[in-house]
Amino acid sequence: MGRTSREQRRVKPARRWSWVMAVAIAISAGLAWAGNWKPLAQDGLHDPSNTALNQLQNPAEALSKLPPDTAGNQVNWVKALEQGKINPRTNIYAGTKVKVLDKKEPPDVLMKNTAELSMVRFPHKQHSEFLDCSNCHEGLFKSKAGTTPGFNMFNILQGEFCGRCHGAVAFPLTECKRCHNEPRPVPGGAAKAR
Amino acid sequence: MGYNQQKHIRHGIRRYVRVSAIALTMLMLLAPFPIRAEFGDVVFNKHSEKEGVRPVIFPHWFHRIRFQCKVCHSELGFKMRAGDNVVLMSDIIEGKFCGMCHNDNIAWGADRCDLCHTGRPGLQSGVIGGASTGGPGRW
Structure with a gap:
């Protein structure tokens, strides 16, 4: 038995198993894709x-008819509401005041203290179309911008502030750029390349 | 180093590659299977199984199509954190929490146990499905 055949024998099994691994990755990716919206009995x-x-x-049955998305329920709920694909009731008690905010009052909140990431523009309108003011104010967030103590990504990732909904029932925190969407202007030039 | 020793080491490496490949393959195949519930599904099992019924599974997706968040989280008083709400059947029958709609009027009534108590035995309470918050370590 020559040296070469020993070498070949050494390489072969590893290569075979790496194929098995590649196939397994492909299968599991396929399953993850096809596994969206599992029937209740199989979830x-x-x-x-x-x-x-x-x-x-x-x-x-319900979600496949709504505007698609790549995260969460695979449904873009804001679009679904805007396009009238869903028409959820706003109140149960007749006397409940339903307040939806447009862009002017109060305005979007621009959060600039985001280190190297793009800034965050918080849209009041889209949030108030689902939520009541009291869901966030004055509990999770102070009404005056910049005065909420402890409002940072660490706490958000722990499920506080935005993380109370985002990551649990609203689009997950892995979607960084949906919130960090406002390029930081650089003095005397175009927006920073980041 | 003698030939036998080298052979021994090679054999060891080969076995290591093979075992780790098998382990990874099994992990990859099993990973998508365990829970593929919808993002935002909530399991209520603080009392259910102790009282001899299945855990409750609350689908956020189903209710969101029909009601805005504010209806339950403002009007009905559900706190926005899984585990913070103590929901008892006695309250529901009196028309509180789920009972605001699940009253045979807007939706099925409290006598239809099996339509809400649908969970597998042994489930832990909490938000299930997708990337629930709880720290970066959870992903």
Whole structure:
């Protein structure tokens, strides 16, 4: 037995297993993609032995008809509301005052203290179309811009402030650029390349 | 280093590659399977299983199509943090929390146990599905 055949034998198994790994990655990526909107009985959460499950709507039936997105429920909920694809009730009690804010009053909030990332423009309008002022003010956020103590990415990632909804029920915190969307102007030049 | 020793080491490396490949393959194949619930699904199991019923699964996606967030989180008084709400059947029957709509009027009533208590036994309370917040370590 020559040296070369020993070398070949040494290389071969590793190469074969790397193929297996590549195939496994491809399969799992495919499953993750095709696995969107699993039927309730197959989502790992609902008990398939519950005979009443077939009376409940499966996510795919409702969500596949709404504007698509790449994160969360794979639905762009803001667009769905804007385009009238969903028409959710605003109140149950007749006397509840429903307040939706347009862009002028109060304005979008521009958060500049974002280190090297782009600044954050917080749109009041889109948030008030789903939420009541009291959901955020004065509990999670002070009304006066820049006065909320502890408002930083670390706490957001812990589920405070924006993280109370974003990452749990609204688009997740892995979507950095949806919030950090306002390029920082550089004095005497175009926006910074970042 | 003797030939036998070299062979031994090579054999060890080969086995290491093979074992780690098998382990990774299994991980990759299993990863998408366990829970593929919808982003924002909430499990309520503080009392359910102790009381002998399945945990409750609340689908945010289903309710959001029909109600704005503010209806439950402002009018009905659901706090915006999983685990902060103590929801008892007695309250629901009296028309509080879920019972505001689940009253046989807007939606099915509190006697339809199996339509809400749909979870697998042993589930932990909390927001499930997608990247729930709880720190960078969770992703």
